[in-house]
Amino acid sequence: MAGRLSTIGVRITHAIPVILGVVVVSFLLTRALPGDPAVYFAGAAADEESIAEIRTALGLDKPLYEQFIIYAGDVATGDLGNSLSTGQPVLEDLANRLPASLELTLTALLLSCSIAIPLGVLAATRPGSAVDHLCRVLVTAGVSLPTFFTGVVLIYVFYYLLGIAPSPLGRLDFIYIEPDHVTGFYLIDAAIAGDWETWLGALKQLVLPAATLALFTLAPLARMTRAAMLSALSSDYIRTARAAGLTEDKVLFTYAFRNALLPVITTLGMVFSFTLGANVLVEKVFAWPGIGSYAVEALVVSDYAAVQGFVLAMALLFVALNLVIDLTYTLIDPRIGFETK
Template sequence: MLRTLLDRLLTTLPALAGVVVVSFLLTRVLPGDTAAYFAGPAATPQAIAQIRTELGLDRPLPEQFARYVADLARGDLGRSLTTGQPVTADLGARLPASAELTLVGLVLSLLVAIPLGVAAALKQGSLVDHACRVVATAGVSLPVFFTGLLLVYVFYFVLGWAPAPLGRLDAFASPPPTRTGFFLVDSLAAGDAETFRAALGQIALPGLTLAIFALAPIARITRAAMLAVLAADFVRTARAAGLSRRRVVVTYALRNALLPVVTTLGMVFSFLLGANVLVEKVFAWPGVGSYAVEALIASDFAPVQGFVLAMALLYTVLNLTIDLAYGLIDPRVRGAA
C-alpha cells in the first residue's frame, strides 16, 4: 500500500509542476493592469510605474517566475493586494467554508444518486428508471447558477422557508469555537444546537444546488455499472444457488459496481470545485471560489495563483484517496498493486 502511495505521488509531481507554470503564465496574459487598478483612476503614469516597480512587474518574465518558484519552495504564496493579507492566511480562512459546502453537496448527491441508480437498474423501463433519466438529464442541462437562483426564488422569496442567502450564518448567530472550520461539525462539538440549526439552514440551498449538479453523472454511472454486473455470470450463479435477492444485490452486485462509481467521484469532485465558484457568488458564501473571483476582477495575481494551486492539490489528494479506496473495495486491485 505504501509503495502504491509513493508511486502515485511521483506521478503527480509533473502535473503539479505544469499547474504552477500554466497558472503563472495565464495570470500574466489576462487583460488588466494590476498596478493601474490599485493606483486608482486618477493616478499619474509615474505613480503607476512606481507601483509596478514595487510589485516587480517591470522585471523580465523569467525573473518573475524564478522569484515565484523560490517563494513557493518556502511555502509563500505571496500577499493579496486586495485584502492585504498573505494568500496562505486567506486560503486557510476560506477553504473550510468551500470544503464544507462541497462535501455537503457530494454527500447529498450520493445519498440520492446511488439508490436511484440501483433501483433504475433493477427495474428497467419502470417509473423509477424514467425518473432516473429525467433527473440525470436535468442535472446536466441546468446551469448551476440558474439552479441556485431558482432555489432561492422558490424557497426564500416565494415560500419563505429558507433564510436569506447571505453567507454561512445569519446576522443573529455567532460562529462556534473553531476546531475543524466546518460550522456544522464545530457547533455539534460545542453542543450549540442553535448555531447548528442556523448553519444547516444557510448551507441547505447551496448544498442542494451542488447536489443536483452532481446527481446526473453519479446516477448514470451507477445504473450502467449495475446493469453490467447484474448480467455477469457470478451474479446469475449466486441467484441459481438460492441466495436472497438482497444479498445478491448488495453483497455481490453493488460491491462490484462501486469501482466505476468511485472513479466517477474524482471527476464529479473536480466539477464541484468549478461549480463552487458560481454557487458561492450566488449565495454570498465566503469561500475560496468567491475569493478567487474577486481577486481576478482586481487583477490580483497572487490569490488567483494560490487558488489554482490549492485546487490542484485537493484534486491530487482526492485521486490518491480514490486509488487507495480501490484496494478496500476490490482486493484484486490491491493484489495487482
C-alpha cells in the same frame, strides 16, 4: 499489504512533477492575462510615474525568470504572497474560504450520493418501472437545469414565497456568532463547541445551496450507478451466485453492487473536482464566501498572487483527491495493486 503501501508511495511520487508543473503553468498563465495589477493598484487618479513606482515596488519590472525564481522561493517556504484586493496574505484568505467551499461541496455530494446511488440501484433492478422513469426524469432535469437557475428558483420558492429558508446571504445569519475556528466547517465547529443553535443556523443556510449543487451532481451519479448495476447484474458471476441459491440481497449487494461501485467512484471523483472549482455560480447566488468567487474576483483585477494561490491550492486538492480515489479503488478491487507493480 506491502504491495498496497508501495502503490501509495508510487502514486505520491507521481504527484510531484504534476505539482511542479502547476507552479510553472499558473505563474505563466497569470502573466499572460490581460490587465496590469500596477494600474489597478495605483487607482484611477494615478499618473505614469506612480504606476512605475508601484510596479517597481511589486517587482513587476524585473525580467520574467527573476520574478519566477522569487515566486518559487516563496512558494517553497509556504509564502503565497499578499492579495492586492483584500490586502491579506493569500494563504490566510484561502484558509478562510476553502473550508466554506469544501463544506458546501461535501454536503452537496453527500446529499446527492444518498439519493443517486439508491435510485440508480433501484432503477437497475427494476428496468422500465416507475422508479426507472423517475430516475430518468431526475437525471434529465439535473443535466439540463443550470445551477444558477435552480438556485434562484429555490430562493424564490423557499425564501420569498414560503419564507422557511433564511436569507441567502452567506454561511451564517448575522444574529449568530461564528463558532471558534477548529476545522473551518461551521457545522463541525459548532458541534465541537456544543453550540447547537449556531449549528442549526449554519445548517439552514447550507440547505438551499447544497440542494442546488446536489441536483446538479445527482445526474451523472445516478446515471452511472444505474448503468454499472445493469452491467454487473447481467454478468456471469451473478448467474453463478443465483445458481448457487444465494439470497437476492446477497446477490445484489455483496456481488453486484460492490462491482458496480468501481465506475461510480471514478465518476464521483470527477464530479467532486469539477464541482469544487466550478460552483462559482452557486456561491454568487447565495453570497457564499467560497474559493470560487474569490478566484473570479482576483482574476478580474489581475491579482497575481491570489490567482496563483488559488490554482496551486486546487491542484494540490485534485492530487490529494485522486490519491484518495486510487486508494479506495485498491481497497475495493484486488486486481489494481498488482497491475501497477
